[in-house]
Amino acid sequence: MVDLGDNPFDTTDAIFEWKQPLKKDTFSPETIFHRDEEISLYINALQDVVVGHDPNNIFVFGPTGVGKTAVTKWVRDKLQEKAAEEGVPLHVIGPINCRNYRSAYSLVTSLVNEFREPDNKLPESGYSTDNVFEFLHEEIEAVGGNVLIILDEIDNIPPDARNDFLYDLPRAEANENTPIETAKIGLIGISNDLKFVDVLEPKVKSTLGEREIKFGPYNANELRDILGYYADMAFRDGVLQDEVVPLAAAFSAQERGDVRQGLRILEKAGEYARMSDGNVVTEEHVRQATETIETDELLDYFEDDLSSQQALTYLATTLAIIEPGHEATTKRVYNLYSSIAESSNRPVKSERKLYEFLDQLSMQGLVRSAEQNLGIKGGRKFIYDVTDDPRDILNAALKSSYKNAVPSNAKRVLKSHLEDEASEFQPPDTSDPQQRNLWKFT
Numbered sequence: 001m002v003d004l005g006d007n008p009f010d011t012t013d014a015i016f017e018w019k020q021p022l023k024k025d026t027f028s029p030e031t032i033f034h035r036d037e038e039i040s041l042y043i044n045a046l047q048d049v050v051v052g053h054d055p056n057n058i059f060v061f062g063p064t065g066v067g068k069t070a071v072t073k074w075v076r077d078k079l080q081e082k083a084a085e086e087g088v089p090l091h092v093i094g095p096i097n098c099r100n101y102r103s104a105y106s107l108v109t110s111l112v113n114e115f116r117e118p119d120n121k122l123p124e125s126g127y128s129t130d131n132v133f134e135f136l137h138e139e140i141e142a143v144g145g146n147v148l149i150i151l152d153e154i155d156n157i158p159p160d161a162r163n164d165f166l167y168d169l170p171r172a173e174a175n176e177n178t179p180i181e182t183a184k185i186g187l188i189g190i191s192n193d194l195k196f197v198d199v200l201e202p203k204v205k206s207t208l209g210e211r212e213i214k215f216g217p218y219n220a221n222e223l224r225d226i227l228g229y230y231a232d233m234a235f236r237d238g239v240l241q242d243e244v245v246p247l248a249a250a251f252s253a254q255e256r257g258d259v260r261q262g263l264r265i266l267e268k269a270g271e272y273a274r275m276s277d278g279n280v281v282t283e284e285h286v287r288q289a290t291e292t293i294e295t296d297e298l299l300d301y302f303e304d305d306l307s308s309q310q311a312l313t314y315l316a317t318t319l320a321i322i323e324p325g326h327e328a329t330t331k332r333v334y335n336l337y338s339s340i341a342e343s344s345n346r347p348v349k350s351e352r353k354l355y356e357f358l359d360q361l362s363m364q365g366l367v368r369s370a371e372q373n374l375g376i377k378g379g380r381k382f383i384y385d386v387t388d389d390p391r392d393i394l395n396a397a398l399k400s401s402y403k404n405a406v407p408s409n410a411k412r413v414l415k416s417h418l419e420d421e422a423s424e425f426q427p428p429d430t431s432d433p434q435q436r437n438l439w440k441f442t
């Protein structure tokens, strides 16, 4: 019982010493672990700047949370330090996150403003896109020397900036129509969409990909070192049980090899420990944290990343998997998809469209498929699976705006799926009222 006369806030924290290092990207590490090879490729690509050659364009890619931005910033700072020591003219802009810009105009305007004084900033509208490009060229020529522009999440670059920016800008010096004569421009693009380069025009591809640096996921041992470094700063001495960091590292390695996720697990585990009024973070807290984080991540997919049709397809695939007695074939997924779309008053698309949605989900790593040959009968069929635990997916769906699409007995079906009590129940063909009984689509 809470005594309402008391103030429940605590002014002390028995668990955390300094939370900042665990917080999302607001902390720059002093040490970068396990990226020696990538750093040396980076240094090699930028070495030209220090000795007076033209800068290279560099494309940095790899999955999320594997140190692309952290390494880029570290290398950038070292390059600036060296250039200053050697008196080499160098002006670096960024990393600028392309996700924040909707058009070439807004992206270029913000770059121009990076060069300009506060009292001389460009307004958000009022010029043509060609005009703002001209301003950018003028600013670049005015600072002269080497100008490096670092664009993060370059896969989100506004489509109308793709060619002008990624191809024309690095060549502006050679183009007689620009005022750039002495400045040398180098572009560094960072992306976690591995397919991004494939969709670029070949000439843009070869410009940006002059040098490519690939970052792979971390393994459990590497994550253990990295998470250990952050945990030492973030937690009070002696509060972490020995297994906490290795377990958080093992979980994140199993998932995506992503540091950010490991840091979130540690932070959440610490919070569970704090809520339990103890002064030790245990393995159990890490397990609890992992479960919550997985549901939260899936919830983000439902709310932010997936279109409503993709979300329904994802949910239908999950239902098809937990459904007793048969496989998650395209037909089954389609039946369930149409039923939940209909029962939640959303448009029902064709089976051909469903293939597209499944394909998109598989590109995002949420769904995978296995092809089965039907032997002498001929033909083949696809069996679908989800990459996350169906329990977490259903929990996330129930917390999301798609909760009205989750059949009311889904949890019960899930329970029997988990208990492996496959029943003989036939697949519900939605036109058959008897079969509709398996799922309660309301």
Ligand SMILES: Nc1ncnc2c1ncn2[C@@H]1O[C@H](COP(=O)(O)OP(=O)(O)OP(=O)(O)O)[C@@H](O)[C@H]1O
Pocket (backbone or CB within 6 Å): 024, 025, 026, 027, 028, 029, 031, 032, 033, 034, 035, 062, 063, 064, 065, 066, 067, 068, 069, 070, 071, 191, 192, 226, 259, 260
């Ligand atoms: N090798 C490492 N050593 C120390 N800290 C690291 C290392 N790799 C990643 N980090 C830390 O992990 C977090 C995520 O890394 P970072 O932002 O660089 O990932 P990213 O690959 O750029 O991800 P995204 O593509 O999502 O932007 C940051 O706090 C970063 O400082």
